[in-house]
Structure formats: C-alpha cells, structure tokens
Amino acid sequence: MKQVIQICGYKNSGKTTLIAGLVTIFKGMGLQTAVIKHDVxxxxxxxxxxxxxxxxxxxxxxxxxxxxxxxxxxxxxxxxLAELVEQFHSYDLILVEGFKQADYPKLVMLHQPEDVELITQLSGIVALICRRDAGIEALRESESSLGSDPLLPEGVEVASFSADELEQIADFILKHVKAQ
Structure with a gap:
C-alpha cells in the first residue's frame, strides 16, 4: 500500500496547521502517522x-x-525524501510537508488567490484545500457556471475541500491511500 501523501503550498498557507489536525484525527483512529517536513x-x-x-x-x-x-x-x-520515507515505512501513513517536486500524491493548500499559479507547477495533485479567508471560494463559485473548475488546467479534475473540513479530508486521504 502506498502510504505517502504530500501537503504542499506556499509559506503560511496553513500546511502545518492542517497536518496537525489530520494527525490528531488519525491518532484517534488508532493509526500511527509519521510526518516529514521540508524546511528550505x-x-x-x-x-x-x-x-x-x-x-x-x-x-x-x-x-x-x-x-x-x-x-x-x-x-x-x-x-x-525517499530515504526518509523508507525509514518510516512501518508507519500506517506518512504525511510529507513540502518537497513540492517529489512524486507522491499531493494535497495543495491555497491561502490566497495568487497561490493558484502553484497548481501549474506541480504534478500528482489529488486535492485542493482552500482556506475560507483566501477569496478562492468566491472565485470558484462565481466561475463554476463554466462547467469546469476555473482554478485547474483544462481537463484536470481533483477533489476540493475547505481547510476546516478536517474529517472529510482525513476520509479522502484514507480512501486515496487504500486505492493505491
């Protein structure tokens, strides 16, 4: 089972806060979660x-x-990163903060509308997580009548969550990991 999920985003986008919340949820489920953080x-x-x-x-x-x-x-x-992941292989789940160019499934944190350009720089995106104060939700709602998500490149479909939907994000991660 591929057990690695990346949380990517720009500085102060809420990555660590999200990961801390997810770790608490996973611990409550009896899962052992390892976290690897990149600090440039x-x-x-x-x-x-x-x-x-x-x-x-x-x-x-x-x-x-x-x-x-x-x-x-x-x-x-x-x-x-690959060496660190190997060291943590015995854990139920490994959450990676950062390492944007690594080749693992990514949840991308969007803090402000300008952060959307990050999407075009990454591969392996499986979900977008928007902070309510980012103004991104309003952009998405105003342009959703176009039939596709205005924040993603043409033809790309991923899950989308608000940052405060921790339980839903945790469920999504577990389903995604089990499907791999």
Whole structure:
C-alpha cells in the first residue's frame, strides 16, 4: 500500500496547521502517522546547553539520543525524501510537508488567490484545500457556471475541500491511500 501523501503550498498557507489536525484525527483512529517536513530555510533542532547540542557543536557529523519514549537523530546533511520515507515505512501513513517536486500524491493548500499559479507547477495533485479567508471560494463559485473548475488546467479534475473540513479530508486521504 502506498502510504505517502504530500501537503504542499506556499509559506503560511496553513500546511502545518492542517497536518496537525489530520494527525490528531488519525491518532484517534488508532493509526500511527509519521510526518516529514521540508524546511528550505534551515532549522536548529537541538536545544542549546543539552549534551547532544554540545556534541554537535564540537563537530559530530551525526548525533542520536534515545530513551524508552523517544529517539532523535540529527545529521549534518540533507537527507533525500525517499530515504526518509523508507525509514518510516512501518508507519500506517506518512504525511510529507513540502518537497513540492517529489512524486507522491499531493494535497495543495491555497491561502490566497495568487497561490493558484502553484497548481501549474506541480504534478500528482489529488486535492485542493482552500482556506475560507483566501477569496478562492468566491472565485470558484462565481466561475463554476463554466462547467469546469476555473482554478485547474483544462481537463484536470481533483477533489476540493475547505481547510476546516478536517474529517472529510482525513476520509479522502484514507480512501486515496487504500486505492493505491
């Protein structure tokens, strides 16, 4: 079963908020969900003054810490998405935030009308998720009389949700994953 779904969108489009809501729903269903997040700006995951931070700052190329409840690994390199997906293969579902050019089914977050151009840059789109404050819903309603979705390239059909329809989005993801 292909268990990977990407959530793509521009910065501040609501990707992390959506994923957090979905993870809560999936956990309530008894599913183990892994999340892989892409950060093109860099991040600092270790807290200053911890042992792992000190070891990394001393020059360790990789550090790991584990306890009976948690494991964390920090490597001083970018890890390819495929490698991360393989590491998480035992989970019921893997949600990927970002990695726009990867080849997995995508849910695309649209925050404002200008975000629509992102659709033309991506492949594998299976659903659009529009924030109610984006003005996109009004555009869609005003042009829906044309017979096709005005936000998509000619001939492309995908599911469409409002960002607050978490239960429906979760159901859609599970049905899509099972169909693969």
């Amino acid at each position: 700006h860099g991040f600092e995951g270790d807290v200053e003054a911890t042992d792992t931070y000190k070891l990394r700052k001393a020059g360790a190329t990789a550090t790991a810490i584990t306890s009976p409840w948690r494991t964390a690994v920090v490597e001083e390199r970018e890890t390819p």
